[in-house]
Amino acid sequence: MTDAVNGASILPLDLAGVSFAAGGRRLIKDVTCTFEAGPRTAVIGPNGAGKSLLLRLCHGLIAPAAGRVVWRGARGRDPAPFQAMVFQRPVMLRRSVTANVDAALALRGVPRPERRARTAEVLERTGLARFAHQPARVLSFGEQQKLALARAWALRPQVLFLDEPTASLDPAATHAVEEIIDAIRGAGTRILMTTHDLGQARRMADEIVFLHRGRMLEKAPAADFFAGPRNDLAQAFVRGELLWWRKRPSRDPATEP
Amino acid sequence: MTDFGDAFTTALSLVVTLDPDLAEIVGLSLRVSLGAVAVATVIGLPAGAALALFRFPGRHGAVILLNALMGLPPVVVGLIVYLLLSRAGPLGVLGLLFTPTAMVIAQVLLVAPIVAALTRQVIEDLWAEYEEQLKSLGAGPGRALGMLLWDGRFSLLTAVLAGFGRASAEVGAVMIVGGNIDHVTRVMTTAIALEVSKGDLALALGLGLILIVLSVSVNGAAFLLKEAAERSQTGGPRQVPRGEDPALP
Numbered sequence: 421m422t423d424a425v426n427g428a429s430i431l432p433l434d435l436a437g438v439s440f441a442a443g444g445r446r447l448i449k450d451v452t453c454t455f456e457a458g459p460r461t462a463v464i465g466p467n468g469a470g471k472s473l474l475l476r477l478c479h480g481l482i483a484p485a486a487g488r489v490v491w492r493g494a495r496g497r498d499p500a501p502f503q504a505m506v507f508q509r510p511v512m513l514r515r516s517v518t519a520n521v522d523a524a525l526a527l528r529g530v531p532r533p534e535r536r537a538r539t540a541e542v543l544e545r546t547g548l549a550r551f552a553h554q555p556a557r558v559l560s561f562g563e564q565q566k567l568a569l570a571r572a573w574a575l576r577p578q579v580l581f582l583d584e585p586t587a588s589l590d591p592a593a594t595h596a597v598e599e600i601i602d603a604i605r606g607a608g609t610r611i612l613m614t615t616h617d618l619g620q621a622r623r624m625a626d627e628i629v630f631l632h633r634g635r636m637l638e639k640a641p642a643a644d645f646f647a648g649p650r651n652d653l654a655q656a657f658v659r660g661e662l663l664w665w666r667k668r669p670s671r672d673p674a675t676e677p
Numbered sequence: 678m679t680d681f682g683d684a685f686t687t688a689l690s691l692v693v694t695l696d697p698d699l700a701e702i703v704g705l706s707l708r709v710s711l712g713a714v715a716v717a718t719v720i721g722l723p724a725g726a727a728l729a730l731f732r733f734p735g736r737h738g739a740v741i742l743l744n745a746l747m748g749l750p751p752v753v754v755g756l757i758v759y760l761l762l763s764r765a766g767p768l769g770v771l772g773l774l775f776t777p778t779a780m781v782i783a784q785v786l787l788v789a790p791i792v793a794a795l796t797r798q799v800i801e802d803l804w805a806e807y808e809e810q811l812k813s814l815g816a817g818p819g820r821a822l823g824m825l826l827w828d829g830r831f832s833l834l835t836a837v838l839a840g841f842g843r844a845s846a847e848v849g850a851v852m853i854v855g856g857n858i859d860h861v862t863r864v865m866t867t868a869i870a871l872e873v874s875k876g877d878l879a880l881a882l883g884l885g886l887i888l889i890v891l892s893v894s895v896n897g898a899a900f901l902l903k904e905a906a907e908r909s910q911t912g913g914p915r916q917v918p919r920g921e922d923p924a925l926p
């Protein structure tokens with residue numbers, strides 16, 4: 421895939437004191453950090469930590485209750501068309517596999533002949549070409565996940581958000597999806613993903629963000645993080661201790677609001 | 678009981694011999710109802726979808742009103758259209774009262790709320806599923822409207838069918854604005870009402886039979902069409918498993 425980066429990068433991405441609340445609960449608490457161009461980031465943390473919310477906030481699907489999300493490289497341009505996201509549950513339009521990719525490109529204003537070429541290319545490269553004319557919703561879950569990736573890939577985003585791209589996939593499908601992600605990254609796309617698979621985080625990420633109950637407790641280069649997280653909750657998480665079983669917040673000082 | 682038996686035999690013979698009076702009535706019924714459903718669909722699909730997608734002040738009220746309009750009594754609609762179209766009414770100059778056009782107008786008012794209300798529900802459910810993905814792709818409600826109508830086409834067929842059911846079965850509105858004039862505005866339902874009151878059970882029963890057969894076959898055909906099309910789209914009733922969050926170790 422060529423030409424992933426259309427013009428100057430919209431990165432880096434700054435989060436300044438970002439919070440998000442819903443249903444009377446503070447779900448993301450005061451996150452401040454910068455995502456630079458280059459490294460692949462994996463956001464890890466227990467269920468309900470706020471990983472998906474953090475990705476949505478960065479992608480602009482939800483607005484922070486406080487704080488700011490700033491694409492510093494955008495310089496007045498609308499950053500949205502330079503991004504794409506693959507959701508935790510792939511959303512398949514009730515159309516053929518080809519039409520799913522084509523519709524996405526059409527929404528981004530890609531002219532028809534180029535749409536056709538890009539669609540054929542991504543379906544070929546994700547191994548979905550033989551399903552091209554099948555309805556997307558008859559595909560297996562793993563195939564749907566690949567199609568969601570292919571659709572995002574066809575957009576040639578500068579930044580790609582992946583929310584648990586291999587959750588509930590078998591090892592072979594996981595491997596295939598990881599190879600696709602590598603290829604997308606090879607074309608110059610910045611990867612920001614969440615995962616529950618620490619092995620995957622080691623394989624796929626250069627930088628780890630550890631979230632716990634809406635707080636970003638650690639952000640470190642992957643090598644450093646896996647050598648020994650500075651945060652003790654992150655340590656426990658990496659060791660596989662079930663820290664989300666802790667019921668009493670008093671034993672959990674780092675998450676005090 | 679023999680009355681009924683005789684009536685039934687005569688009714689069957691009327692149907693089998695394609696009695697010209699009967700054929701005329703059936704033809705007009707179909708023209709009026711299908712015409713009304715077509716117009717109501719053109720209005721109801723986009724209106725229902727817009728109500729599902731756009732947020733504006735008074736939207737909840739509009740949804741409640743629309744749902745209430747689904748149960749509008751046909752005689753009341755007939756009366757309103759009658760008042761509008763009668764010689765002294767605001768649209769009296771058009772001279773439409775007691776014409777098939779007046780009957781179509783009245784039925785559009787009955788059917789459009791049904792199509793719109795059911796469409797709203799279908800599109801709202803679909804939007805809940807697609808919203809984030811489409812927003813991520815840069816499509817707001819405006820761009821989404823056409824896409825959702827297309828993707829919801831099989832469910833929306835049911836909305837249109839419900840509208841047809843209403844149009845073909847109602848008697849009150851077409852009676853008032855059509856006047857049940859022989860060879861002009863007499864349709865199946867009004868003819869049945871008239872023949873029963875005159876005591877000609879045979880013709881009434883024949884018409885009733887045809888009405889039922891028509892309704893069953895239209896719905897049956899639509900059902901089969903929907904099944905076949907849906908199977909080609911989703912591989913049948915089997916739902917592709919949605920991703921569940923993996924259980925952590």
Ligand SMILES: Nc1ncnc2c1ncn2[C@@H]1O[C@H](COP(=O)(O)OP(=O)(O)OP(=O)(O)O)[C@@H](O)[C@H]1O
Binds near residue numbers: 470471474508922
């Ligand atoms: N719209 C919302 N309204 C209320 N609560 C919400 C909303 N969206 C998310 N939450 C809550 O916010 C918390 C974080 O949700 P999020 O989906 O980000 O978790 P996650 O880290 O991605 O978890 P998982 O690993 O299970 O995917 C959860 O407790 C969830 O119930």
Ligand SMILES: [Mg+2]
Binds near residue numbers: 471472473508583
């Ligand atoms: Mg999540």
